[in-house]
Amino acid sequence: MAKIIGSERPDFATKVGLVLATAGSAVGLGNIWRFPVTTGNNGGAAFILIYVACVLVLGLPLMVAEFSVGRHAHTNTAQAYKQLSRHWLWSRVGQFGVFTGWFIMCYYTVVSGWALGYLVDSLCNRFGILGGDIPDYKNHFSRFVANPYLPVLYTCALVLISHFIIVRGVKRGIERVSKVLMPLLFIILLILAVSSLFTPGAREGLTFLFRPDFTKITFQTVLDAMGQAFYSLSLAMGCVCTYASYFSKDTHLIGTAFKVGLIDSFVAVMAGIIIFPAVFSTNIQPDEGASLVFIALPGVFQQAFGLVPALGYLVSVLFYFLLVIATLTSVISLHEVPTAYLAENYRLPRPKATAVVTAVCLLVATFCSLSMGPLDRFRIAGRNLFDLFDFVSGQIMLPLGGFLIALFVGWILDRRILRNQLTNGATAAPRTSRYVIILLRYFVPFAILLIFLSGMGIFHIV
Ligand code: PHE
DSSP: HHHHHHHHHOSHHHSHHHHHHHHHSSSSSSSIIHHHHHHHTTTTHHHHHHHHHIIIIIIIIHHHHHHHHHHHTTTTTHHHHHHOOOOOOTGHHHHHHHHHHHHHHHHHHHHHHHHHHHHHHHHTTTTTTTSOOOOHHHHHHHHHHSSSSHHHHHHHHHHHHHHHHHHIIIIIIIIIIHHHHHHHHHHHHHHHHHHHSSTTTTHHHHHHOOOOOGGOOOOHHHHHHHHHHHHHHTTTTHHHHHHHHSSSTOOHHHHHHHHHHHHHHHHEEEEEEEEHHHHOOOOOOOOOOHIIIIIIIIHHHHHHTOHHHHHHHHHHHHHHHHHHHHHHHHHHHHHHHHHHHHHHOOOOHHHHHHHHHHHHHHHHHHHHHHHHTTTTOBBBBTTHHHHHHIIIIIIIIIHHHHHHHHHHIIIIHHHHHHHHHTTTTTOOOOOOHHHHHHHHHHHHTHHHHHHHHHTTTSOOOO
């Protein structure tokens, strides 16, 4: 049955469209709120070099592995692995990926909702950039996330936007929207980077970000770079495999992975160029994650462009708009994973499958959002629901899924299938595909295992 449905499936209409959609999945919080600060604190350009190496030897081979499974099977991720193996473990790797994607979606949408809320706040001058009261930004954020209604409403709005895109399908929904949003994201990135370079702290900020300091590089830094590459490229959450199932036969998988990796790394470096010159124009200490983008940056925008408040206002609005776009395109890719699964495995019409995913996500995301406020006292293993989803997905499910995918594609999957996918059916395997296979077999599983053990605190090297 899956075959019949599979053969009726649409593909992406253009190569640009599929690269932009996959890059849209990859570009997200990892690039904007984690990469710049990790880089600044870990040896600047030295870390960037190591990060790029991790993308090349770990991220891209795994991405190509997921592409190969998805495009070969031409069906949703759960079904794809079932088609390729009857073994009890390997046949379930896809189901696990679909579950991981859905799981991440439930808390990631909450953060996207915050970005939407901050976009509205910046538009309404609630950060006092254009004059008027300047709030205590830390307080502003704590009160916002603990509010029982507002963040939930913003999260719902974001999930519904994603719903209406997903329901339109691959070509008219995902592809069309990516072709508009991603170029818009690049334009905003450029405008913000140029504005930031005109702030007084530009030289100091760029030095902090780029000055290579190899003494900061330890084995732990390398592990952090590997973990960052893994998360930033959206691996092991079903997104990449699902999107690849819509790739046409003549799409070059290695070339596509390379382009996606390039765009993702470019955006991450640009985010650093935007953030640090502005931060160094103020006396605000940058932290990473939510406290960077929702607590430090509003103050930075307010102070760094002190002489021209209108510019600070514009930059803040554009920055949160950028964050909304970056997270929305990631949410869309997550939304598609369980939607394709429900539509194909249970033969639901696409609108119904999308609606089920939307409804379940809204329900769970509401609890995740409330766990930052009214439900904060409800804790499992010392964590509220939001932190629990973040921890379990990031530290356990993603590395475990990635490990299984690398083992499966590197060691179990029929070599002819893999070679066929990597070379688009050509008889002679070019050198790059041989490198990919070697890395997948001998390096990637081992590296992911290390990331997993270090993330769990089971093993730590100073
Ligand atoms: N690659 C994304 C990022 O950098 C991670 C992600 C993708 C998370 C898709 C959720 C959904 O933020």
